[in-house]
Amino acid sequence: MSETVISIENLGKSYRLNHQSQERYVALRDVIAHKVKGIFTRKPKVENPKTEEFWAVKDISFDIKRGDVVGIIGRNGAGKSTLLKLLSRITEPTTGRIRIRGTVASLLEVGTGFHPELTGRENIYLNGAILGMQREDIRRKFDEIVAFAEVERFLDTPIKRYSSGMSVRLAFAVAAHLEPEILIVDEVLAVGDASFQKRCMGKMGEVAKNEGRTVLFVSHQMAAVENLCQSGILLERGTIIEKGAAGDVIRKYLSDLSKLAEISLADREDRKGSGEIRFSSVTLQNEKRETVNSFVSGEKSIFVLKYKNHSNRDLRQLDVEVRIETYRGHRLILLKTELCGEAFQLVSKDNDTIELHIDKLPLAPGRYCTTLFVTMGGGIVDWVKEAWFFDVEPGDFYGTGKLPPEDEGLVLTPHHFSIPE
Amino acid sequence: MITSPVLQSPDEPVVSQEIVIEAGKTELHYWRDLWRYRELFYFLAWRDILVRYKQTAIGIAWAVIQPLSTTLVSVFVFEHLAKMKSEGTAPYAVMVLVAQLPWQFFSRALTEASNSLISNTNLISKIYFPRLIIPASSVITALVDFLISTGLVVVVMIFYRFAPDWRAITAPLFLLLALGGAMGAGLWFAALNVSYRDFRYIVPFIVTIGASVSPVGYSSSIVPEKWRLLYSLNPMVGIIDGFRWALLGSEIPLYIPGLAISTIFITIVLITGILYFRATEKRFADVI
Numbered sequence: 155m156s157e158t159v160i161s162i163e164n165l166g167k168s169y170r171l172n173h174q175s176q177e178r179y180v181a182l183r184d185v186i187a188h189k190v191k192g193i194f195t196r197k198p199k200v201e202n203p204k205t206e207e208f209w210a211v212k213d214i215s216f217d218i219k220r221g222d223v224v225g226i227i228g229r230n231g232a233g234k235s236t237l238l239k240l241l242s243r244i245t246e247p248t249t250g251r252i253r254i255r256g257t258v259a260s261l262l263e264v265g266t267g268f269h270p271e272l273t274g275r276e277n278i279y280l281n282g283a284i285l286g287m288q289r290e291d292i293r294r295k296f297d298e299i300v301a302f303a304e305v306e307r308f309l310d311t312p313i314k315r316y317s318s319g320m321s322v323r324l325a326f327a328v329a330a331h332l333e334p335e336i337l338i339v340d341e342v343l344a345v346g347d348a349s350f351q352k353r354c355m356g357k358m359g360e361v362a363k364n365e366g367r368t369v370l371f372v373s374h375q376m377a378a379v380e381n382l383c384q385s386g387i388l389l390e391r392g393t394i395i396e397k398g399a400a401g402d403v404i405r406k407y408l409s410d411l412s413k414l415a416e417i418s419l420a421d422r423e424d425r426k427g428s429g430e431i432r433f434s435s436v437t438l439q440n441e442k443r444e445t446v447n448s449f450v451s452g453e454k455s456i457f458v459l460k461y462k463n464h465s466n467r468d469l470r471q472l473d474v475e476v477r478i479e480t481y482r483g484h485r486l487i488l489l490k491t492e493l494c495g496e497a498f499q500l501v502s503k504d505n506d507t508i509e510l511h512i513d514k515l516p517l518a519p520g521r522y523c524t525t526l527f528v529t530m531g532g533g534i535v536d537w538v539k540e541a542w543f544f545d546v547e548p549g550d551f552y553g554t555g556k557l558p559p560e561d562e563g564l565v566l567t568p569h570h571f572s573i574p575e
Numbered sequence: 576m577i578t579s580p581v582l583q584s585p586d587e588p589v590v591s592q593e594i595v596i597e598a599g600k601t602e603l604h605y606w607r608d609l610w611r612y613r614e615l616f617y618f619l620a621w622r623d624i625l626v627r628y629k630q631t632a633i634g635i636a637w638a639v640i641q642p643l644s645t646t647l648v649s650v651f652v653f654e655h656l657a658k659m660k661s662e663g664t665a666p667y668a669v670m671v672l673v674a675q676l677p678w679q680f681f682s683r684a685l686t687e688a689s690n691s692l693i694s695n696t697n698l699i700s701k702i703y704f705p706r707l708i709i710p711a712s713s714v715i716t717a718l719v720d721f722l723i724s725t726g727l728v729v730v731v732m733i734f735y736r737f738a739p740d741w742r743a744i745t746a747p748l749f750l751l752l753a754l755g756g757a758m759g760a761g762l763w764f765a766a767l768n769v770s771y772r773d774f775r776y777i778v779p780f781i782v783t784i785g786a787s788v789s790p791v792g793y794s795s796s797i798v799p800e801k802w803r804l805l806y807s808l809n810p811m812v813g814i815i816d817g818f819r820w821a822l823l824g825s826e827i828p829l830y831i832p833g834l835a836i837s838t839i840f841i842t843i844v845l846i847t848g849i850l851y852f853r854a855t856e857k858r859f860a861d862v863i
Contacts, residue, residue, distance in 0.1 A: 169861065185771070239860065243596055243703035246857045252596040266701040269622055271629045276622075283618035284702055312629075 157255075159336060159368050160218040160241070165250035167211045167236055210236040212392040214250070220335075221366040223359075225373065225383035225400055227407050229540065231424045233392040234372045238262060238340050241370065256335030256368070259286055263340070265325030270314035274305050274324055277313055281328045295331045302357075303327035323350055330357045336368045337361070358382060374483040376404050408481065411523070411540060419541060420462075427534040430465035433526055436542045449515050449544060451566060452551030457510040459526075461536070463503055472498040475527040476510055481520070481543075486564060516566045518558055519548045605853070609705045616708045619695075620715035623687075627716055638723040642675040649792035662794045665823040666735045672728050673822045674791045674815045677753045679724060681811060682782045684717035684754065688761025689778045693768050696863050706856045707849075710765045714757060721750070728822075740824040749817035752841055756810050759845030762852040769855070769863050790815050796827060804832060810844075813837025 211233040218224055226234050239245045241252060242260035267284040268277050278299055282292040292299075300306055303324040305316075313321050339358070359382055362369045373379050379386060379400060386403030388396040388410075396406045420434035440446050441454040449455040457476065463469065478487040489510060491497045526541040527534070548557055551566045558566070594604065628634040646668055653659045654667040661667040691713035692699065692706070699706065732738065768774040789811040790798075798806045806812055813834040820829045 240596065243594075244700065245860045247596060247598050249598065252594075254594040254596070258594070260702070262701045263697070267698050269626060271626050272622065276625060280618050280622050283615050284698065284704075286612075286615075288614055 157220045158217045159220045159255045160370075161253045162217070163215050163251050165211060165214040165237075165240060165252060166209060166248050167240055167245065168207050168209045168248045170207060209392050211240065211247075214392075214394055216387060216394065216397060218368060218370070220368055221362070222385060223362045223369040223371065223383045225371050225379035225386040225403070226389065227373070227376070227379060227386060227403065228389035229411075229424065231391075232389040234389055235262070235340060236392075237389070238338055238370070238372060242338055254336065257286075258336045258338065259329075259332045259334035260338035261285070261329045261332075261340065262338075264322055264329070268313060268321065268325060271312055273312055274300075274309045274316070277324065278328055281325065285329060285332055286334070287332060291333070299324075299327045299331050302330065302353075319350070326350075326354050330354065330361075333365075334367070336370070338370045340372045341374065355381060376408070376482045380404060411481075411543070419538065422538055422541070424539070426537040427528070430467075430530065430535045431461045431463050431469065431528070432536055433459055433461045433528070433538065433541070435460045438544060447545070448547050449517075450547045450549035451517060451519060451557060452514055452549045455512045455515040459508045459510065460506055461508070463506065466503060468503045469501040469505075469530060470499065471531040472501050473529045474498075474508055474510075475529075477525040477527065478517070479523045479525065480564060481523055483523075486517075486522070514551070515546065515549075516551070517546045518564045518566060519546050519560075520564065521545050605705055609707060612704045612708055615704055616712045619708065619712035623713060623716045624719055635723065638720045639727050642672065642679055642724045642727060646671045646675055653792045657793075659793050659797065662796065662819055662823055662827055665737060669728075669732060669735055669737055670794065670819065670823060671792055672731055673818055674789075676721060676724055676728060677749060677814045677818050678786065678789060678791045678811065680717050680721040680750070681753045681757050681814070682785065683720060684714040684757035685761050685764070686778055686782060687713040687717055688757060689764035689768060689774060691761075692765045692859065693772070693775070693863065699863055700860050706859055707762075707852065710758070710761050710852075714754065714761065717757070718754075738824075739822045742821045742824065744821075746818060746821040749814050749821060752817070752838060753811075753814045755845045756814070756837075756841040759841060759843075759848040762848035763844070766852045766855045766859075769859050785809070785811060794819075795830075803830065804836070807833030807836045808840070810837040810840045 214233075214237065226237065228234050236245075238260065239262070240247050241254070242258065242262065244260075244262075265281065267281055269280065272280065278296065279289070279292055283289070300309065303320075303326070305320055305324050308316065308320065313324070316324070337358075355378060358369065358371075361367050362382070369382075371379065371383060383400040385398065386396075386400040387394055388403045388407050390410070396403050418435055420432065425432075437458045437460075438446050438449060439456040439458055440450070443456070459474075473491050475488065475490040475492075477485060478489070479485050489512070521543060522545075523540050523543050526536065526538045528536045551557065552568070628637060631637065633640075649671045650668050653671075654661070659667075661670045665673075688710040691710045695709050698704075698709070764774045764778055788809055795806065795812055795816055807830065813830075814837060816830060817834060820827070
């Protein structure tokens with residue numbers, strides 16, 4: 155019963171990066187101008203030095219057997235999405251080969267092809283067709299899909315009037331009723347409310363277990379991968395660095411993540427933004443302005459962010475955002491200059507430090523991760539996911555010497571109970 | 576080359592087909608896939624038709640108003656101001672309307688097909704299917720509008736008590752030519768549009784110019800004989816003349832050399848269009 159359904163040999167995909175233009179597409183003007191210039195200058199035709207080859211996926215080989223549920227994990231830019239795109243035939247590999255036996259459905263996005271002007275009913279048919287279902291199958295499962303999405307009352311309403319939660323539910327319901335032999339899913343569970351997510355997970359698990367379907371699943375949520383998958387593949391810079399039992403692969407991923415934290419922020423290359431300023435380091439300080447290794451629950455906590463101003467100009471309309479996430483990728487707190495009414499209108503070009511103060515740290519002991527996102531006048535200048543990690547030690551947040559037991563809540567808030575007179 | 580053994584356990588049913596994904600190998604499944612995805616073709620066309628007149632007050636009536644109003648303007652400008660003559664016994668308005676049919680169809684189909692890929696970016700970057708389906712399904716809306724306008728022409732002909740003769744049955748052939756031309760050029764522009772958004776501006780420009788260099792508002796008989804062959808290089812000339820020949824029952828014979836040029840030209844554009852589209856198709860998801 156262990157038939158190989160997907161076999162991948164030396165798979166690679168390279169893209170040409172064009173450093174010159176930030177545009178998503180080339181203008182004919184530039185191509186013509188370039189050609190014309192070529193005629194007049196009679197330069198020997200050299201490769202444009204500004205373009206460089208980038209291997210999004212390189213030398214990947216693995217086999218997947220029927221009924222396997224495989225989690226593909228890795229940091230942003232590790233090549234997960236490219237791998238799925240190759241598997242779903244959206245883009246062609248540069249090298250290597252994939253053999254797939256059986257019908258494939260890929261779900262790289264929830265609600266691909268949903269049209270806002272069409273009603274829920276119409277969109278179910280359209281989306282089903284886009285995902286490769288036959289009209290007959292859709293008709294047969296129509297009621298089931300509607301029930302799963304809980305949108306009975308809005309079937310004939312255009313989905314532009316749906317709440318985002320509703321359209322996500324509808325989209326997932328269609329996808330969940332696909333019956334391919336191989337299902338490829340990318341991060342789609344990251345949307346929707348928690349209870350619906352749970353139902354989707356249940357549905358996917360059920361599909362994999364009962365119907366012997368093969369599932370490839372990409373997610374940032376280690377909890378989801380752990381629940382759903384038996385085996386895992388860890389990608390890093392386009393290659394496989396670990397494969398095996400899901401638990402082992404996740405452990406390796408998490409330990410790599412914390413090693414990453416030791417790399418200076420300045421050396422990180424997996425960042426986005428225009429780069430006018432680049433954040434280079436983060437230190438933690440306590441109330442007495444002493445540099446510390448970790449924070450304490452309920453204490454004053456200060457992040458000292460150092461950056462380099464590469465633009466040599468004063469910074470205008472600087473908006474800094476620090477997002478605190480759990481180790482497993484759940485977003486907990488958004489700290490943002492704009493939220494507290496402190497967006498920096500003008501920062502001198504000589505400045506190199508921004509401090510973030512949290513008066514009473516509302517986090518339970520544990521390890522947390524942060525994402526740094528900085529914009530200037532609305533444009534992204536520096537964006538680093540999982541920019542750094544920090545630990546929180548037990549502290550006397552409530553003044554009672556007590557903290558919630560482990561896994562019983564991560565966020566602390568002052569509160570009181572009373573019995574009305 | 577590594578050949579893998581046929582993996583199949585005895586108690587398992589034979590698995591459906593095997594797909595091999597390799598650089599440059601997409602070709603193999605293409606035409607078979609095109610057939611397998613015919614449902615998607617149907618649904619995309621259905622979507623475009625549904626969406627076309629959503630949230631408009633008079634809906635499908637727009638498909639009638641457009642040819643009607645351009646015809647009125649043409650009649651006024653060409654017949655009343657420029658004092659041009661109609662072909663044969665047909666009233667001027669009928670002559671113009673009959674030319675509007677293929678012209679509106681062609682220009683709309685061309686525009687829709689050219690923009691079809693970039694307006695379906697999300698599908699292309701998230702789902703696999705033979706990309707030819709997108710431009711092909713996008714011309715269906717133009718076809719629906721064509722049918723509605725045909726109804727309009729019938730009504731107007733009844734109004735003028737004008738009946739076409741047996742030649743009317745050849746009209747679909749000229750429609751086929753217009754379809755071929757619109758698809759051929761549309762495939763070129765759609766594929767070029769993916770890399771060079773310039774074609775977003777070039778296509779409306781071509782349509783505007785085309786409306787005046789094609790004999791839509793006037794009869795092509797006003798073109799001097801010595802320019803006739805040159806004029807026929809515009810493939811729409813042969814098609815529009817063909818429609819008039821088929822539906823107006825005039826004694827003006829078909830200009831065969833012109834029609835032949837149109838047909839050859841359209842065939843070439845269509846074939847090269849498909850080839851170019853197929854050649855660039857695999858990069859669409861990466862560049863779009």
